[in-house]
Amino acid sequence: MATAALRVLEAEALHYRRAWRGSVVSTFLTPILYLLAMGMGLGTLVDRGAGTAELGLPYLEFLGPGLLAATAMQVGAGDAAWPVMAGIKWRRTYDAVLATPVAVRDIVTGHLAFTGLRLTLMATWFAVVLRLFGIAPLPRGLLAVLPAVLAGLAFSAPIMAFTASLKSEQGLTNLFRFGIVPLFLFSGTFFPVEQLPDALEPLAVVTPLWHGVELIRGAAVGFPTAWHPAAHVAVLVGFLTVGLVLAVRRLERRLLR
Amino acid sequence: MTDDPLVAARSLTKRFDGFTAVDGIDFQVRRGEAFGFLGPNGAGKSSTMRMIAAVSPPSDGTLSVLRRDPVTEGPAIRSRLGVVPQEDNLDLELTVHENLVVYGRYYGLPREECRRRADELLAFVQLGDRADAQVESLSGGMKRRLTIARGLVNRPELLLLDEPTTGLDPQARHALWDRLYRLKQQGTTLIITTHYMDEAEQLCDRLVVMDRGRIAAEGSPRELITSHVTRDVIELRFAVGEQDTHVATLDGLADRLEVLPDRILLYTADADVTEAAIASAGVRPEATVIRRATLEDVFLKLTGRTLVD
Ligand SMILES: Nc1ncnc2c1ncn2[C@@H]1O[C@H](COP(=O)(O)OP(=O)(O)OP(=O)(O)O)[C@@H](O)[C@H]1O
Ligand SMILES: [Mg+2]
Numbered sequence: 001m002a003t004a005a006l007r008v009l010e011a012e013a014l015h016y017r018r019a020w021r022g023s024v025v026s027t028f029l030t031p032i033l034y035l036l037a038m039g040m041g042l043g044t045l046v047d048r049g050a051g052t053a054e055l056g057l058p059y060l061e062f063l064g065p066g067l068l069a070a071t072a073m074q075v076g077a078g079d080a081a082w083p084v085m086a087g088i089k090w091r092r093t094y095d096a097v098l099a100t101p102v103a104v105r106d107i108v109t110g111h112l113a114f115t116g117l118r119l120t121l122m123a124t125w126f127a128v129v130l131r132l133f134g135i136a137p138l139p140r141g142l143l144a145v146l147p148a149v150l151a152g153l154a155f156s157a158p159i160m161a162f163t164a165s166l167k168s169e170q171g172l173t174n175l176f177r178f179g180i181v182p183l184f185l186f187s188g189t190f191f192p193v194e195q196l197p198d199a200l201e202p203l204a205v206v207t208p209l210w211h212g213v214e215l216i217r218g219a220a221v222g223f224p225t226a227w228h229p230a231a232h233v234a235v236l237v238g239f240l241t242v243g244l245v246l247a248v249r250r251l252e253r254r255l256l257r
Numbered sequence: 258m259t260d261d262p263l264v265a266a267r268s269l270t271k272r273f274d275g276f277t278a279v280d281g282i283d284f285q286v287r288r289g290e291a292f293g294f295l296g297p298n299g300a301g302k303s304s305t306m307r308m309i310a311a312v313s314p315p316s317d318g319t320l321s322v323l324r325r326d327p328v329t330e331g332p333a334i335r336s337r338l339g340v341v342p343q344e345d346n347l348d349l350e351l352t353v354h355e356n357l358v359v360y361g362r363y364y365g366l367p368r369e370e371c372r373r374r375a376d377e378l379l380a381f382v383q384l385g386d387r388a389d390a391q392v393e394s395l396s397g398g399m400k401r402r403l404t405i406a407r408g409l410v411n412r413p414e415l416l417l418l419d420e421p422t423t424g425l426d427p428q429a430r431h432a433l434w435d436r437l438y439r440l441k442q443q444g445t446t447l448i449i450t451t452h453y454m455d456e457a458e459q460l461c462d463r464l465v466v467m468d469r470g471r472i473a474a475e476g477s478p479r480e481l482i483t484s485h486v487t488r489d490v491i492e493l494r495f496a497v498g499e500q501d502t503h504v505a506t507l508d509g510l511a512d513r514l515e516v517l518p519d520r521i522l523l524y525t526a527d528a529d530v531t532e533a534a535i536a537s538a539g540v541r542p543e544a545t546v547i548r549r550a551t552l553e554d555v556f557l558k559l560t561g562r563t564l565v566d
Contacts, residue, residue, distance in 0.1 A: 003365065011359045015350055076360040092346040098312050099340040100363035101413075256312055257273070 004102045008110025009117075011097075011174050014125075027075070027122050031067055038190065039063045039133065055192065057223060064135040065220040066189035068126045069212040072119055076152030077180050079115040080159035081172045088164065094255055104252045108160065108244060115156045118147055123148035134221040144219040147233075151212025154236040157243025164250035188213040188233050208239045263288050263415055263446050264309055268318035271304045271470075278304040280470035281318060288414075289412060291437075291447040293464030295457045295552060297564050301470040302450035303343050309448065310340050323415065336364060339413030343420050343450075345400045347392045353379065353403055354388040356412055357501050364411040371410070378406040382436060398429035405436065415446045422456060434459055452564050454552035466556055473559040478552055485558050487512050488530035488552040491535070493521045493542040503540050512536045517553060522557075524550065 016023075043059035046151065047050070055062045061097070087094040097107060125150070127141030136144075186196060187209040193201055204210050211232040218225040225232060262285035271279035279301040286292040292301045308320055311327035311334045320327055322334050348356050354375050361371030379385045382402035387395065388457035395403065401421065408416055421437065422430040437460060441447055451457050457464050458478045466473045466481070474481055491511070495503065500521060508514050510522035511531050525531040528547045535542075556564050 004363075007362045007365070010362060014355065014359060015348075017317060018269070093348055094343070095312075095342065096346040096348070096360070096407075097363060098341070099310060099335060099338070100360065101336045102363050103332065202303060256314070 004106035004131065005110040005113060007102065008097070008107055009113045012114035013112065013117075015125055016114075018176070027071075028125055031071060031126055034067055035060065035064060035129065035133050035135075057221060060133060061135050061221045062217075062223075063190065064130050064133065065144060065217040065223075066213050068123060068130075068144060068220070069151050069209060069216045070184050070187070070189040071122060071126065072148040072152035072212060073155050073209050074180065075119055076115055076154070076156035077159050077176070079111070079118065080156040081163055081175065082169075083171055084111070084160055084163040085172060086253060094251070098255055104255060106250045108157075108247050108251065111160070112153060112156055112244065116153055119144060119149040119152040130220060140220050140222070144216045144227065147212060147215035147219055147236075150233065150236045150240070151208055151216070154208035154212070154239035154243070157240050157247055159243070161243055161246035161250050163246055164254055183207055183209050208236055211235045261288075262286055262321075264320075264322050264448070266305075266318065266320045269305070269308065269320050270313055270317035271301070271308060271313065277470055279308070282465075282467070282470075282472045284472065284475065286415075286446065286448060288446055289441075289444055290462040291441050291449060291460050293457045293461035294448070294467050295448040295454065295461075295464050295556070295564070296450075296467030297452055297453065297556075297562065299469070300452075300467040302467060303419055305330040305467075306448070306450060307396045307416050310338060310417055311335050336411065337414050339408035339411065339445075341404050341408045341416070341418045341421055343423070345404045347400060347403060347407070349391075349393045352389050352391060353384060353395070356403065357407055360407050366411070369459055374410055374412075375406075378409055381409075382406045383432070395408040398425045398432075401429070401433065402436070403424060405433070409440075415448065416440065418447060418449045420450055420452070422451075424454070430456070436522065454556070454564060457552055464552075466552070466559055468556075468560045468562070474555065477481075481552060481555045482550050486554045487524040487526050489525050489531075489551060490548050490550050490554060491523040491525065491528055491531055492518065492546040492548070493523070493535070493540075493544050494544040495521075498535060503542075506538050506540055507535065510538065513558075515554075517563070522554070524554070 006083065039060040043063065044057040052058055094107060098104065123145040124142065127138060127145060130136040130141040131138045159175070162175065166172065187204045187207055193204040193210060196204060214225045215229060215232045217223045218229060264286040266282060266284050267283045268283065269279060270277065270281050282305070294305060296302055304313065308315050308327065309322055311322060311331040314328050323337055325334050327334055339464050350357065351359060357375035357378060358371040361374055362368065379388055382405060384399060384402055384406070388400065392400065392403065393452055405421065422433050425433065437447060461478060465475045474485065476484065504516060504521065507521060507523060511525040513524040515522040525530055532547065553564055
């Protein structure tokens with residue numbers, strides 16, 4: 001079983017090798033652009049006001065780790081959306097894979113493993129960027145790689161399950177429009193969730209992103225986490241596990257009927 | 258032991274949300290033969306193939322494939338099967354050669370072995386010169402050949418072909434038939450679905466005629482024709498509106514009469530005798546075609562419908 005999942009991972013890597021340019025440029029350039037515009041541009045204003053005192057650290061240091069978590073979410077969500085839909089429906093490549101001894105759970109774990117690899121690459125590069133901007137020394141930045149991978153996968157697995165039950169791509173568009181984008185903006189990346197209206201605050205707390213942000217901020221800049229780090233990890237592992245089980249079940253129901 | 262069927266189905270049934278796509282069919286496929294499912298759209302051919310391929314659990318009945326149970330031993334069965342699905346699902350983002358290598362890897366073959374087999378199979382399906390092309394740039398016939406090559410990458414004992422030549426031009430079809438014939442010669446057991454009676458006649462040693470989820474008849478193409486229809490068929494076409502006036506006269510001139518919307522078919526053991534009788538009865542059709550009976554006629558007799566509408 002484990003080896004079959006590795007074959008899936010290998011095939012995904014081969015795909016990536018053929019189409020890496022577009023995604024690499026955006027993965028590598030985006031954090032730099034954000035940190036320049038929001039961190040240095042906007043950050044200067046924040047720090048000049050009451051920002052630093054309220055946040056407990058300079059804005060750039062607040063933003064950098066948050067941005068890593070948000071990027072992990074986007075990579076994880078994106079990987080579980082369109083490529084999965086293509087495998088199920090648009091190109092039916094999953095049908096081709098399932099005609100071999102490879103099973104649905106191998107497709108799911110292999111795909112998640114590949115997403116994990118991409119997240120590792122992205123987060124490692126992020127550690128370098130954090131160092132370049134003087135936000136975190138390299139060892140601390142690298143310490144944030146693991147939580148970033150975990151946060152990304154905590155999105156990827158449940159979204160894979162979601163995609164598996166979709167009839168059309170409209171559901172994916174809605175997921176990003178009403179789920180991922182709002183999370184990106186309101187889940188503690190750009191400002192602390194305490195700034196949200198009280199009614200919305202618990203909403204941010206139940207999403208994996210907030211837990212990822214807390215862990216990464218703790219790892220990269222030593223900011224105290226809201227909960228015990230183990231509790232944040234447990235929540236993320238929970239999302240990942242439940243998502244994985246659901247994804248396998250729904251894909252089996254859909255593809256092996 | 259060697260006489261054990263490679264595939265055996267009893268009362269095999271497939272239901273989708275209450276709709277019965279395969280309705281309790283029985284059949285056996287022997288090692289080394291080419292076995293066909295001939296039937297029109299919606300007959301249940303693909304549903305049956307997917308059950309044999311161990312990717313669709315039967316709703317009822319029993320099925321054994323390579324002496325194993327497809328529900329509990331799916332991976333073991335699939336490792337010895339080759340599958341050519343009705344619709345090509347090649348990986349459009351990879352090259353022709355990569356498609357085969359990646360697929361070989363799914364069967365757990367070493368990378369070097371995958372590359373060797375890919376070269377060999379591309380030569381076999383005459384795509385050697387397109388090895389590095391993107392799949393997207395291939396013609397329909399080339400894609401089909403590549404899908405067949407992909408289905409052979411694990412050197413399967415049993416190859417399932419769901420409508421292998423639908424949508425191809427006559428030349429491409431004949432080229433494909435030739436490859437399939439060679440595979441059979443090399444000892445691969447073939448299961449083929451088709452709604453082309455000429456394909457069934459060319460390729461299949463034995464076949465079942467399938468309609469609306471049931472099997473209407475079974476046998477070799479020859480047997481089916483001799484046991485269900487006469488040797489010769491005369492097709493008569495008349496001017497618009499005239500056909501009906503001749504039915505009564507023609508009835509009795511042949512063993513059997515089949516009245517279709519656009520023509521009348523007369524089934525007879527000797528076309529010359531019947532043609533003369535038609536002429537002396539004073540019937541003057543616009544066009545007359547005399548031909549040998551085919552599986553299409555068998556299908557028409559058994560189901561009252563034509564195969565390809
Ligand atoms: N996944 C499915 N869900 C619901 N109904 C299905 C499903 N697959 C097949 N059917 C129905 O079962 C019937 C048989 O379909 P099947 O694809 O097996 O026929 P077929 O003989 O392969 O036809 P064709 O020549 O058009 O390929 C059809 O009425 C079809 O609509
Ligand atoms: Mg079909």
